[in-house]
Amino acid sequence: MPLVLAPLAGVSDFPFRALCAEQGACLTYIEMLAAQPIIRGDRRTRDMMAVKREKGALGVQLTGCDEGEIAAAVARLDAYDYDTIDINMGCPVRKVVANGCGSALLRDVTGVYRIVCAARRATQKPLSLKIRLGWDRSELNYVQVGIAAQEAGADWITVHGRTRTENYSKRVDLAAIAALKAALCIPVIGNGDLFSSADFTHMQAQTRVDALMISRGALGNPWIFRTGAANLSLDMWLRGIEAHLHRQQQEYGNTLRAVVCMRKHLLWYLKGWPQAREWKQKVTTLDRIGLAFDLVREYAGRLQTAGVSWRRGGAHGYDFSGRA
Numbered sequence: 001m002p003l004v005l006a007p008l009a010g011v012s013d014f015p016f017r018a019l020c021a022e023q024g025a026c027l028t029y030i031e032m033l034a035a036q037p038i039i040r041g042d043r044r045t046r047d048m049m050a051v052k053r054e055k056g057a058l059g060v061q062l063t064g065c066d067e068g069e070i071a072a073a074v075a076r077l078d079a080y081d082y083d084t085i086d087i088n089m090g091c092p093v094r095k096v097v098a099n100g101c102g103s104a105l106l107r108d109v110t111g112v113y114r115i116v117c118a119a120r121r122a123t124q125k126p127l128s129l130k131i132r133l134g135w136d137r138s139e140l141n142y143v144q145v146g147i148a149a150q151e152a153g154a155d156w157i158t159v160h161g162r163t164r165t166e167n168y169s170k171r172v173d174l175a176a177i178a179a180l181k182a183a184l185c186i187p188v189i190g191n192g193d194l195f196s197s198a199d200f201t202h203m204q205a206q207t208r209v210d211a212l213m214i215s216r217g218a219l220g221n222p223w224i225f226r227t228g229a230a231n232l233s234l235d236m237w238l239r240g241i242e243a244h245l246h247r248q249q250q251e252y253g254n255t256l257r258a259v260v261c262m263r264k265h266l267l268w269y270l271k272g273w274p275q276a277r278e279w280k281q282k283v284t285t286l287d288r289i290g291l292a293f294d295l296v297r298e299y300a301g302r303l304q305t306a307g308v309s310w311r312r313g314g315a316h317g318y319d320f321s322g323r324a
């Protein structure tokens, strides 16, 4: 089953994407871009648009509020060497929906049709949408949205099986994802609560989707694309983090930014290992990437001395299983 790394704002920069692609993600996305700064030629956005990849296909995801704006931004992105362009219709963030973007777009099915028609005219590249099931349980219009997008020329749809108002405490709705898949001819990618190969098999069996998009399951665990979050040896863990740190250094140099961006990844990497609290504390004050190498090596050394050599993969996150 093809596994895709989700566009993850603040996370899916080149070092992280490259690690996930190395482990088997067939498609990765740069961090989400807003349409207006793309159209204005904003410098920071231009920097983020740089097409950097090693393996696998690379996509870009766009957020915008109306057809003119989205089409103009798609036309700009079309000139770049991305393999595919996605329009975000799922972002639940208050600031985004207050402007009528993200999941607010789902409330107007005709508007969805017009947006996809306009974007379709602006690019020959594969074009997709990432949606939620609707605004809330009283507005479950994902099938209508999917059909509108299909008729307007979208090449596939990724569906996160929750509504805009549902948070992560509610389990992803597999029956709804299955209903969307059954209603459409274009491929559907399933997203939500994919933390292990058991989750992959379960979603695939229940929904018959064509591919799976992984989000939180990849945080601190790029190995999920290869192993499906099976047991992870301490050695593989350490080598993986060192590779991430090297890539971070190459991308950002020995800057404060390099280590600040890395702190959240290190906290995720430490999840599920024993006696990590003290080390997590140290991570929050790291101010040099060189010190991050020292920290993870020292921690791994302590675990090895204590006889801990692997972490057991859990169905939802990790349970630490102790000694080998």
Ligand SMILES: Cc1cc2nc3c(=O)[nH]c(=O)nc-3n(C[C@H](O)[C@H](O)[C@H](O)COP(=O)(O)O)c2cc1C
Pocket (backbone or CB within 6 Å): 006, 007, 008, 009, 010, 011, 031, 032, 061, 088, 090, 091, 130, 160, 191, 192, 193, 194, 213, 214, 215, 216, 217
């Ligand atoms: C840190 C973080 C950043 C995210 N950024 C984006 C984004 O830029 N675009 C998007 O469509 N979804 C974004 N999402 C949502 C995820 O792609 C995904 O739809 C959601 O987390 C459900 O999948 P999961 O249960 O496997 O995490 C983000 C999620 C997280 C945790």
